[in-house]
Structures are given as C-alpha cells and as structure tokens.
Amino acid sequence: MKRFIHWFVGGLLVAAFWVSLPADPGRRETPAFRPDYVRGHDDLNGRWQMRFASDAETPLVHAASMVELPDGRLRAFWFAGKREGGPDVGIHSAVFDPRAARWSEEERVITREQIRRQWGRHVRKLGNAVPVLDDDGRMRLFVVAVSFGGWAASRLVALESDDLGASWQFDEALIASPFLNISTLVKTPPIHYQDGTVGLPVYHEMVGKFGEILRLDRDNRIVDKERIGHGRKAIQPLVLVDGPKQATALLRNEDEDNQGMLYRSDSLDGGQDWSPLYGSRLTNPSSAVGGVVLSPGHWLVVANCNPKERDDLCMRETWDSGVTWSDRFYFHNRHRWRADDVAEPVYLEMISEEVANTLEAENPELIRRRVEHNKCHAKGCEFQYDYPYVLQASNGDVHILYTWNKSAIRHAWLPAGSARGGEG
Amino acid sequence: MISEWICALVLVALVLRLAARLPLPWRVGLAGGMLVAALLPFPYGLSGWVLSYLSHFSVSSGLLALVAIQHRLTGHYWLPVWQLRAVCVLLVVLALWFYPMSLGSSYVDPYALGFGDVAFSGVLLLMGLLAWLYRAYASCLVLVVAQLAYGANLLHSDNLWDYLVDPWLVCWAAGWLVRDRLLVRRERRHRRAAGEQPVTAPASRVAGQGS
Numbered sequence: 001m002k003r004f005i006h007w008f009v010g011g012l013l014v015a016a017f018w019v020s021l022p023a024d025p026g027r028r029e030t031p032a033f034r035p036d037y038v039r040g041h042d043d044l045n046g047r048w049q050m051r052f053a054s055d056a057e058t059p060l061v062h063a064a065s066m067v068e069l070p071d072g073r074l075r076a077f078w079f080a081g082k083r084e085g086g087p088d089v090g091i092h093s094a095v096f097d098p099r100a101a102r103w104s105e106e107e108r109v110i111t112r113e114q115i116r117r118q119w120g121r122h123v124r125k126l127g128n129a130v131p132v133l134d135d136d137g138r139m140r141l142f143v144v145a146v147s148f149g150g151w152a153a154s155r156l157v158a159l160e161s162d163d164l165g166a167s168w169q170f171d172e173a174l175i176a177s178p179f180l181n182i183s184t185l186v187k188t189p190p191i192h193y194q195d196g197t198v199g200l201p202v203y204h205e206m207v208g209k210f211g212e213i214l215r216l217d218r219d220n221r222i223v224d225k226e227r228i229g230h231g232r233k234a235i236q237p238l239v240l241v242d243g244p245k246q247a248t249a250l251l252r253n254e255d256e257d258n259q260g261m262l263y264r265s266d267s268l269d270g271g272q273d274w275s276p277l278y279g280s281r282l283t284n285p286s287s288a289v290g291g292v293v294l295s296p297g298h299w300l301v302v303a304n305c306n307p308k309e310r311d312d313l314c315m316r317e318t319w320d321s322g323v324t325w326s327d328r329f330y331f332h333n334r335h336r337w338r339a340d341d342v343a344e345p346v347y348l349e350m351i352s353e354e355v356a357n358t359l360e361a362e363n364p365e366l367i368r369r370r371v372e373h374n375k376c377h378a379k380g381c382e383f384q385y386d387y388p389y390v391l392q393a394s395n396g397d398v399h400i401l402y403t404w405n406k407s408a409i410r411h412a413w414l415p416a417g418s419a420r421g422g423e424g
Numbered sequence: 425m426i427s428e429w430i431c432a433l434v435l436v437a438l439v440l441r442l443a444a445r446l447p448l449p450w451r452v453g454l455a456g457g458m459l460v461a462a463l464l465p466f467p468y469g470l471s472g473w474v475l476s477y478l479s480h481f482s483v484s485s486g487l488l489a490l491v492a493i494q495h496r497l498t499g500h501y502w503l504p505v506w507q508l509r510a511v512c513v514l515l516v517v518l519a520l521w522f523y524p525m526s527l528g529s530s531y532v533d534p535y536a537l538g539f540g541d542v543a544f545s546g547v548l549l550l551m552g553l554l555a556w557l558y559r560a561y562a563s564c565l566v567l568v569v570a571q572l573a574y575g576a577n578l579l580h581s582d583n584l585w586d587y588l589v590d591p592w593l594v595c596w597a598a599g600w601l602v603r604d605r606l607l608v609r610r611e612r613r614h615r616r617a618a619g620e621q622p623v624t625a626p627a628s629r630v631a632g633q634g635s
Contacts, residue, residue: 006556006559009556009561009564012568013553013567015568016548016549016552016567016568016571017549017552017571019571019574020545020548020571020575020584021540021545022539022541022542120465121475121476122467122472122473123476147477155479172580173580175479175480175580175581175582177527177535178523178526178535178589179523179526180478180591208529210528222539222583224539224540225539226536227533227536229531230529230530230531231529
C-alpha cells in the first residue's frame with residue numbers, strides 16, 4: 001500500500017506539471033504588434049477645431065479616453081464627480097459624431113455602486129478608464145477601482161458592453177500584482193498584437209513606480225506581462241507601435257533626482273524585452289503624455305512642454321522615431337503667468353477667452369464657475385491642461401481629449417485633409 | 425466562489441486558534457458560525473469584505489487552513505513538523521526574493537513567470553520530486569492541488585504564483601518559524617533544568633501543541 005501511495009503521488013506530480021504548462025500559444029510564441037496607423041494620412045497642415053466633450057454639470061472631470069466606433073463616431077470616457085476620489089465619482093461618457101460635428105449629451109455609464117454590486121467587493125472610489133473595441137463589436141473598459149487607501153492601492157476591473165459603450169456589465173478584476181493585487185493603474189491607449197491579444201499599458205505606483213504591458217486575450221485572461229522600467233522612476237507608459245516588432249514607450253517621469261523630461265524605452269522584439277529607461281529629449285513636468293503613430297517613424301506627441309508646470313499643452317512631432325523633435329503646435333501656453341498665481345479677475349478673463357474659442361460651448365457661465373471653484377484659491381488662480389489622450393480615426397482624423405482646468409474635457413479635432421493651420 | 429470558500433476556511437482556522445482553550449462543542453459551534461458568517465453574500469458576509477482588502481488567499485493557504493481546522497477539532501496534526509519547518513523556511517526565503525523583485529526592484533519580474541512558463545513549471549516539478557523522494561507527501565499534495573486548481577482556473581487569477589503563495593501565508597510561515605525557535609529553546613531549557621541530555625531538534629513535538 002505504501003508503495004502504491006508513493007508512486008501515485010509521483011504520478012500526480014507529473015500530471016500537475018503537465019496541467020501547469022502554458023496552454024496559450026500566444027504565451028509560447030514570440031509576439032508581434034499590429035500597427036494601427038492610417039496609411040496616407042499623416043498630414044497635419046489642417047485647422048484644429050476645439051469643443052467641450054463634457055457639459056460641466058459635474059464639478060470635476062478628469063482623465064479622458066476614447067475609442068472609435070465601427071461607424072466612425074467616437075465614444076469618450078472620463079471620470080467625474082464632486083472631487084477626485086470622492087464617493088460620487090463615476091465614469092461618464094459621450095459620443096462625437098464627426099459628420100454632424102457634435103458631441104452627444106454626457107451620460108453617467110458606470111457607478112461605483114454598480115461595480116461594487118456586480119463584483120461583490122467593496123469599492124471606495126473609481127478612477128481612470130481605458131476602452132478597447134474588439135473586432136466583433138464588443139467593447140471592454142478597464143477601470144481603476146480602489147477598495148481602500150489612495151491611488152497606490154488601485155486595482156483594475158474589466159467591464160464589457162454589447163451596445164458600444166452605452167451600458168456595462170462587470171466582467172472580472174484583473175490580478176496583476178502578487179501583493180494584495182494593489183497598485184495597478186491604467187491611463188494610456190491599448191495596443192494590439194497580430195494574434196488578436198490586446199496589450200494594456202499599466203503602471204504601478206506603490207512600492208515601485210514603473211510601467212508594464214498586460215497582454216490580454218479575448219476573455220480578459222492575462223497571457224503575459226512585460227516590464228518597462230523598474231524602481232521608482234516612471235509611470236503611465238504611452239506605447240507607440242512603429243512596426244510588427246518595433247515599439248517605443250514614453251513614460252511620465254517620477255524620478256525625484258532626474259526631473260524635467262519624459263523617460264523612454266524601446267523594444268525590438270514585439271514587446272518581449274524593453275531597453276533600460278533613458279531620457280527622451282522631451283521636456284515635461286512629470287505629467288501624463290498622449291500620442292499616436294501617424295506612419296513609421298512619424299509620431300505625434302501631446303504633453304506639457306515645460307519642466308515645471310501643467311500650464312501649457314503642446315503637440316510635438318518627430319519624423320525619425322524620436323531622434324529629433326519639433327514643436328508643432330501649442331493648444332495652450334500660459335508660461336508668462338507661471339511664476340505667480342494669477343489674480344482672479346485676470347484669470348477669469350483669460351478663461352472666458354478660451355471658452356469663447358471653443359465651438360458650441362453650451363453654458364459658458366457654468367464652465368467659468370467650475371474653473372473658478374477648481375483652480376482658484378485665496379492667493380490666486382492656476383492654469384491646468386493635462387492628461388491628453390490621442391487617437392487617429394480610420395479616416396485619418398486626429399482627435400485629442402484633455403482635461404481643461406479640471407473642469408471640462410476639451411476636444412481638439414483635426415479633420416483629415418482640412419486646409420489651413422491654426423485653431424478655430 | 426472558491427476564493428470565498430478559501431477565505432472562509434482561513435477565517436475558521438483563525439477563530440479556532442483564538443478559541444483553542446474553549447471546550448470542543450464551543451469550538452465546533454464557533455467554527456460553524458464563522459463558516460456561515462463568512463459565506464453570506466456580499467455585503468453581509470465576511471469573506472467579501474476580507475477579500476476586498478486582501479484580494480485573495482492562495483490554494484496553499486486554504487489547504488493549510490483545512491489541516492489547522494482538523495487539528496483544532498480532532499487534536500491530531502496531519503503534517504509532520506519537520507515537513508512544516510522545511511516548507512516555512514522555503515516560503516520565507518522565497519518571499520524575500522519574490523516580493524521585492526515582483527514589486528519592481530529590478531527589470532526581472534518573477535511574477536510574470538506565473539502566467540505560464542515551462543521553466544517555472546519544471547522547477548516546481550523538481551521541487552515536488554525532491555519532496556517525493558523524502559516521502560514529504562503533504563508538500564507534494566499542496567503543489568499538486570495548487571497546480572491543478574490553476575489548470576482549472578478555480579481562482580480569479582491567471583497566475584500560478586497566486587495559487588501557490590500569498591503574503592499572509594508568508595507572514596504565517598515567518599510567525600510559525602519564530603514560535604518554533606522559541607519552543608525549541610524552551611524545551612532545551614526544561615531538559616537542562618531536569619538534568620537530561622539536550623536534544624538538537626524536538627522531533628516528537630507536534631506543531632501547535634507546544635503552548
């Protein structure tokens with residue numbers, strides 16, 4: 001009997017070994033990216049149109065993202081509530097129709113209570129959300145959810161929608177860290193692989209501050225995970241796919257000893273290995289970066305372009321995969337008021353000008369009040385333009401969403417083939 | 425639901441440890457009460473709240489909780505102490521390497537291996553075979569059950585590490601080792617005071633019955 005038990009246990013060990021071998025072919029094979037630039041549409045000599053995607057009904061909005069729908073419209077998401085991290089913060093959404101050049105009414109599509117109920121776990125607050133549209137029309141949304149503590153204790157939950165983002169059903173929480181599964185956040189656009197898996201750029205900011213790519217299959221199972229950077233240096237990796245094997249990640253700098261520029265890392269093997277972080281030559285004050293690949297080597301990057309504050313927002317362009325950069329366009333530039341807080345009347349005058357330069361702004365007075373509430377204090381007021389998210393639609397249009405003074409989500413749209421440069 | 429069950433087992437084991445001095449009927453009642461309280465649906469059940477904060481317990485923790493519950497209710501300990509000692513040392517040493525690396529101290533990410541890696545599975549097989557050669561069947565079975573659970577995707581995690589270890593298991597192992605050392609020291613002191621020959625390791629002692 002003892003002999004039988006001995007060999008039986010040995011057999012079980014071998015069986016368990018076979019079971020634990022990677023079944024997913026994607027895990028065994030070398031991955032290859034699916035570049036999604038639109039061929040023949042990398043001309044930026046057009047006129048930007050500025051609109052608000054949000055309606056200012058909610059006091060605070062932040063961290064917009066978007067996805068192109070099969071019919072060419074855009075669906076945007078952002079979080080909104082009375083204050084960042086507040087219990088009332090939910091995920092809001094609106095749809096932009098480029099044919100009518102209009103945004104739909106803003107809607108609250110996901111609430112904290114909904115995720116709490118469907119997940120069966122306590123949810124204290126919600127944060128950034130990033131959408132993915134699958135080839136079959138199913139939409140997935142990856143949302144930062146916190147059960148306790150601050151953003152460093154974030155977890156990622158995946159929700160699914162069968163009606164292109166109008167309503168959502170909780171699917172599962174992604175387990176991406178071995179320590180209480182905390183400190184995984186998302187901000188930047190997903191990338192795609194040729195085998196149909198999706199690469200979700202994420203970052204950690206509890207013990208270490210570093211980026212990663214979670215490779216997910218259709219069922220939101222994590223197939224693989226690759227690290228971009230380590231230690232406490234950089235977060236929010238923006239992955240620019242240049243070819244099936246080439247990609248570059250630009251990361252927001254969190255290194256206290258080496259501030260003032262974005263970090264960069266490169267991969268030449270489909271994202272399996274990333275080079276050590278190095279300076280990208282892009283000045284930045286440790287704020288989020290958005291960008292898109294227009295054609296191989298031709299990238300567009302939107303970010304704050306100074307080493308100190310988030311009071312400007314510029315678009316920079318490279319034709320040589322980031323070896324050299326040129327300032328292409330400034331959406332905002334308030335560097336003259338950088339040294340001190342701006343007196344409230346002067347500030348609100350400038351805000352009114354920006355609202356006036358925004359097409360079809362529905363309620364300018366409410367927007368002004370929101371900005372005053374969010375950005376003015378006893379000593380004066382500050383400008384803040386941050387968290388850009390960039391997308392090139394399949395017709396070649398370039399869309400940028402960013403947080404405008406924490407009070408509105410502003411949309412910059414460059415229709416493909418439009419004639420003159422500038423803002424309108 | 426498996427995560428909730430494992431959490432419930434851990435909570436029951438914890439309650440039985442705290443109530444170790446109560447009479448058996450009381451302990452049985454407490455264990456039953458805790459099991460029900462843990463498994464009630466969220467937001468009424470304890471498991472949902474505990475897992476909201478701690479994320480999940482590994483399959484190994486669940487199995488160990490089962491053994492602890494059986495010990496507290498029957499008085500018999502199924503795991504030989506030498507095996508438990510070896511596993512605890514292994515867990516603590518592993519954790520000292522695994523957690524700092526996985527949390528970003530270097531470019532190497534051992535946690536990523538858990539999403540499916542032939543070499544990682546091979547190392548587990550070698551460890552299992554080593555335990556098997558030493559007739560440490562309990563350790564073998566923990567490895568087998570954790571890997572089979574991973575293959576069946578029983579937990580929410582897609583990572584084999586999450587089936588094998590969790591931070592609370594490591595904390596428990598570290599605590600057990602500290603207590604083990606204290607018990608060994610006390611036993612040596614007693615033997616010396618009684619004029620007996622000192623022993624190098626209390627092989628006959630049963631874990632958890634020292635106090």
